[in-house]
Amino acid sequence: MNFPSRVTICECAARDGIQHEVAFVSTHDKVSLIDQFSDAGFKRIEATSFSHPSRVPQFKDAEEVLRLIHRLPGVHYKGTCVNAKAVGRAVAALRDGHGPTEISVVVSASEAHSLVNIGKTHAEVRADLDGIIELAFNGGLRVVGTIATAFGCPFVGAIGLEGVMQWVQFFTERNVGQICLADTTGMGDPLLVERRCAEIRDRFPDLRLIAHFHDTRGRALANVVAALRVGVDHFDSAFGGLGGNPPGIEYSRGETGNVATEDLVAMLTDMGIDTGLELDRLVELAHLVERTIGRQLHGRVARAGLTGDLLPRPVQDGS
Amino acid sequence: MNFPSRVTICECAARDGIQHEVAFVSTHDKVSLIDQFSDAGFKRIEATSFSHPSRVPQFKDAEEVLRLIHRLPGVHYKGTCVNAKAVGRAVAALRDGHGPTEISVVVSASEAHSLVNIGKTHAEVRADLDGIIELAFNGGLRVVGTIATAFGCPFVGAIGLEGVMQWVQFFTERNVGQICLADTTGMGDPLLVERRCAEIRDRFPDLRLIAHFHDTRGRALANVVAALRVGVDHFDSAFGGLGGNPPGIEYSRGETGNVATEDLVAMLTDMGIDTGLELDRLVELAHLVERTIGRQLHGRVARAGLTGDLLPRPVQDGS
Numbered sequence: 001m002n003f004p005s006r007v008t009i010c011e012c013a014a015r016d017g018i019q020h021e022v023a024f025v026s027t028h029d030k031v032s033l034i035d036q037f038s039d040a041g042f043k044r045i046e047a048t049s050f051s052h053p054s055r056v057p058q059f060k061d062a063e064e065v066l067r068l069i070h071r072l073p074g075v076h077y078k079g080t081c082v083n084a085k086a087v088g089r090a091v092a093a094l095r096d097g098h099g100p101t102e103i104s105v106v107v108s109a110s111e112a113h114s115l116v117n118i119g120k121t122h123a124e125v126r127a128d129l130d131g132i133i134e135l136a137f138n139g140g141l142r143v144v145g146t147i148a149t150a151f152g153c154p155f156v157g158a159i160g161l162e163g164v165m166q167w168v169q170f171f172t173e174r175n176v177g178q179i180c181l182a183d184t185t186g187m188g189d190p191l192l193v194e195r196r197c198a199e200i201r202d203r204f205p206d207l208r209l210i211a212h213f214h215d216t217r218g219r220a221l222a223n224v225v226a227a228l229r230v231g232v233d234h235f236d237s238a239f240g241g242l243g244g245n246p247p248g249i250e251y252s253r254g255e256t257g258n259v260a261t262e263d264l265v266a267m268l269t270d271m272g273i274d275t276g277l278e279l280d281r282l283v284e285l286a287h288l289v290e291r292t293i294g295r296q297l298h299g300r301v302a303r304a305g306l307t308g309d310l311l312p313r314p315v316q317d318g319s
Numbered sequence: 320m321n322f323p324s325r326v327t328i329c330e331c332a333a334r335d336g337i338q339h340e341v342a343f344v345s346t347h348d349k350v351s352l353i354d355q356f357s358d359a360g361f362k363r364i365e366a367t368s369f370s371h372p373s374r375v376p377q378f379k380d381a382e383e384v385l386r387l388i389h390r391l392p393g394v395h396y397k398g399t400c401v402n403a404k405a406v407g408r409a410v411a412a413l414r415d416g417h418g419p420t421e422i423s424v425v426v427s428a429s430e431a432h433s434l435v436n437i438g439k440t441h442a443e444v445r446a447d448l449d450g451i452i453e454l455a456f457n458g459g460l461r462v463v464g465t466i467a468t469a470f471g472c473p474f475v476g477a478i479g480l481e482g483v484m485q486w487v488q489f490f491t492e493r494n495v496g497q498i499c500l501a502d503t504t505g506m507g508d509p510l511l512v513e514r515r516c517a518e519i520r521d522r523f524p525d526l527r528l529i530a531h532f533h534d535t536r537g538r539a540l541a542n543v544v545a546a547l548r549v550g551v552d553h554f555d556s557a558f559g560g561l562g563g564n565p566p567g568i569e570y571s572r573g574e575t576g577n578v579a580t581e582d583l584v585a586m587l588t589d590m591g592i593d594t595g596l597e598l599d600r601l602v603e604l605a606h607l608v609e610r611t612i613g614r615q616l617h618g619r620v621a622r623a624g625l626t627g628d629l630l631p632r633p634v635q636d637g638s
Contacts, residue, residue, distance in 0.1 A: 003510070112632055115632075116632065116633055152626060154629065154630045155629060155630055155631075155632045156629065157626070157627065157629055186619075186623065187626045189586055189589040189590050189626075190541075190544045190586070190590065191322070191589075191590040191591065192589070192590075215537075215619075216619065216623045217582060217585060217586070217619045217620050217623055217626070218534075218537075218540055218579070218582045218586075218618075218619040218620075219540050219582075219586055221537055221538050221540070221541040222509075222540040222541040222543070222544050222586070224541070225509045225541050225544065225545070226544070253622060253623050253624050253630075254619055254620075254622035254623030254624070255619070255622065255623070256623065260537070263536060263537045263538075266536060267508055267509070267536070267537075267538055267541065270508040270510075270511070271508050271509065271510040271511075272510065299537075300505075300534075300535065300536045300537040300573055300574070301536050301537075301573075303572060303573035303574065304505065304535045304536055304572050304573030304574070304575065305572050305573070307471060307476070307506045307508075307536070308476065310473065310474060310475065310476055311473045311474055311572075312474075313431055313434075313435065313474045314435055
């Protein structure tokens with residue numbers, strides 16, 4: 001049992017979490033969430049997406065959100081970019097003094113998923129990416145290469161190691177030193193996760209590997225532990241397990257959100273792994289996210305309490 | 320990664336699952352559930368409880384259920400016994416040809432929980448147990464010694480290794496060779512579970528160790544994997560994650576049911592671990608349990624589908 005002593009969490013509620021919410025989350029609410037996340041100690045926050053406003057209207061306020069947040073030193077504010085135009089917007093925002101500090105570019109290990117998600121074949125994605133990465137680096141942005149369906153694809157099933165490794169190699173050859181393996185629809189299991197993460201780390205030991213698990217089949221925390229075992233120490237999560245399907249496209253059935261931040265940090269804390277985050281504060285934030293979204297979400301400890309929250313002993317009736 | 324190649328699941332929906340349901344599940348429905356569980360391949364089924372009918376009215380039909388079920392060879396039907404009177408009923412039922420094949424006797428690692436759960440101090444429990452175990456063995460029953468709050472107590476918090484080990488030793492000294500470690504309110508974490516199970520197995524290598532996790536904080540599957548790693552190959556679970564608090568006693572807040580059978584078996588199957596159970600059949604049974612209880616339960620794969628259930632690819636619109 002050789003777990004990392006410290007883990008860094010990227011809070012994704014403000015982007016991956018709300019991306020598929022039909023109701024628009026006001027710019028004020030987005031800014032308020034992000035500012036409370038940074039205030040609570042998150043050093044990495046997925047802040048917005050530069051998707052086209054007609055495709056993802058939720059983030060039509062991307063530039064405004066980034067302009068209004070209260071930035072804390074040492075905190076990375078990430079923007080999601082699906083194409084060169086999006087990176088252009090991110091670079092322009094940075095030039096204006098209100099940019100993201102890093103961006104994520106998204107590919108799919110599964111070509112079938114790539115076609116559904118961004119309408120491009122693998123060859124088309126590869127052809128685009130050189131320009132995109134160059135644009136980002138020249139503009140002063142750090143880049144995270146996100147590999148969707150890294151542990152399985154809802155349309156074709158199992159994804160072999162080479163299906164993922166080709167993209168890891170592609171990114172590392174272009175000096176993208178942060179790779180996020182996304183289990184987009186919760187198809188991974190702890191054995192696959194441990195093997196795959198170990199194989200990638202063995203081949204690319206200097207890479208920062210980030211694991212992004214969705215809890216579609218209830219295994220997200222088990223998958224986190226599997227990744228921890230082979231030294232992965234960066235994880236994405238979203239308060240309340242927020243996240244889901246794009247409207248009109250069925251990626252996966254059931255509740256398919258991210259692993260819930262408060263449940264993840266509660267487990268890590270109980271395991272003695274430092275996250276730099278205060279659990280009581282996180283439970284408050286989980287409730288804040290629920291109020292913002294307007295419904296109860298899927299996190300457990302926000303309801304059950306932390307393991308340290310002891311219950312009063314019932315009075316014995318002597319019987 | 321040295322997981323057991325085969326795991327045995329004890330299906331607990333018909334006892335631990337429905338124990339705290341306020342509505343009475345009809346004898347016919349209980350019998351039907353148990354028969355479908357055995358038909359689906361479960362070799363261990365928690366069938367009923369011999370608790371006093373005024374205390375747990377759900378099981379006032381214990382003898383009748385055991386008389387009406389269609390028994391399959393090689394299947395163990397377990398009855399829960401909290402005191403000598405309950406064991407006496409189990410033995411009498413066996414003598415009449417309709418008994419359980421094994422019983423579980425329940426102690427708590429935490430004395431505070433023992434007082435709440437069965438109204439007895441540890442000294443009182445110890446004093447009773449000699450007679451109870453003798454009665455069971457003389458009556459021809461196998462015994463499972465269940466240790467509640469083995470990974471934490473909702474009233475006092477952490478439970479040290481010796482708090483559990485004293486009961487393991489107590490049972491093994493009395494030839495009870497099956498011990499069930501119950502995380503009654505989901506307070507365990509994978510590190511604690513792995514250490515504790517390893518320590519017990521190291522000291523009592525011939526023991527059959529059974530792990531019984533509740534999913535209160537979403538960690539049940541992670542805890543299963545932790546136990547698997549140190550060779551535990553017997554697990555309790557209940558369809559839909561059924562289970563909860565006794566009415567009027569708050570043991571834990573939130574959804575505090577068992578780990579969901581269908582989610583557990585789906586994960587194990589994806590990991591290549593044989594359970595002898597057919598996943599498609601289990602999803603049907605999860606829905607059957609939901610219909611029987613009359614509400615949607617907490618299992619994930621019954622909603623999300625199995626990892627092998629591929630989605631149709633959306634038609635590309637050429638854009």
